[in-house]
Amino acid sequence: MSDTVEEVTRAQLRHGLRIATMLVATAIVFGLGLSNLLRYLDVYPSPLTQLAAIAALGAVLAGEATLLVRGRSWGRLRGPAIALVLGASALSYVTLPDGRTSTGVDWIFGAANWVGVVVLLDRPLRAAVSFLLAHELTALLHLLLLDDPSRAGLARFATGSVTVFGFPLCVAVVAAVIRSLSVAAAASRGEIERVRVAEAVAAESHGRRQRRLAALSATTIPLLEGLADGSLRPEDPVVQRRCAIEAARMRRLFAEADTVADPLLHELRHCIDVADRKGVVVELDTRGTWPEPPVEVRRDLTEAVLIVLATTVSRARVTVMGSADLVSVSVVADCGEVSVPSPATPGVQVEALHNDDTVWMEARWQPIRQRTSRSPW
Secondary structure (H helix, E strand, O other), X not given: XXXXXXXXXXXXXXXXXXXXHHHHHHHHHHHHHHHHHHHOHHHOOOHHHHHHHHHHHHHHHHHHHHHXXXXXXXXXXXXXXXXXXXXXXXXXXXXXXXXXXOOOXXXXXXXXXXXXXXXXXXXXXXXXXXHHHHHHHHHHHHHHHHOOOOHHHHHHHHHHHHHHHHHHHHHHHHHHHHHHHHHHHHHHHHHHHHHHHHHHHHHHHHHHHHHHHHHHHXXXXXXXXXXXXXOOOOOOHHHHHHHHHHHHHHHHHHHOOOOOOOHHHHHHHHHHHHHHHOOOEEEEEEEEOOOOOOHHHHHHHHHHHHHHHHOOOOEEEEEEEEOOOOEEEEXXXXXXXXXXXXXXXXXXXXXXXXXXXXXXXXXXXXXXXXXXXXXXX
């Protein structure tokens, strides 16, 4: 929220500076510049040329006002606008009386500079400096080539250039500082967001590791401790069966972190791989499509397969059937009697049938869907 407020504040500052600069330029062009033009109108060899020059500057200011109202910038029109300002400056100097450079008659010397800065205010500082130098060079060339380059004339030009070049440059520097602050603030905000995302990812990864450790602590860790202290013997068939079950659980746990199209089948294949390594022939059959179950539901659905495959002797068949309202995972295998796991997730049911050495076990899950009752009226 604070970043948004800061960005809005900077945008308001830029917009306010743009309005203020346009108002200053308008006051100089149509206040001081137009009054001097009308006062010395009969002095100019071609008064219409001078009027055309000030009209060109007025057109640029009118364009800036229109863009401000619409909340837009000059864009592709910026180049033609600057060319129009410099053309008006050159046009005015062509018909300027001799010996009048940097005087009251030379009204455009202190007017065109502001209009150009108005157009270039949202551009890099070098653009405004280049324009001001071009404007100064136009006046200097007129003084040296078409006027009398006397010491007094050069001194007058140098003195006038302090304000003609310096004041608009100060405004351009302020605009550049505001832009640089905006860029720095945006970069800082992006870095803060990257740090926040990295912290969130690290926290989520740590949470997943904690949950995995909690899932293993109930069964796997006691088994490893028993093997380590000698209370459990590796040659015991019961211990071997427990080890096979825990190995499949660990493989399933690691598979839960993978990003795949169908997590349920992905985790089932990892459970089946443990039986494959023992030489058991396992067939996997899938029918239908189903929604992606949550990770807790997938653990309950795969637990039945995992337990049966851990004691399978030679062959097993795993079938996954699903629809939008039901997901079923069943296994048929030639194994002895096994205990039926108790699902930890509501909505999951497990059934088992035993026939001599053959066991059929099925885990079903029905997604809970909210039904909205509608009035028949």
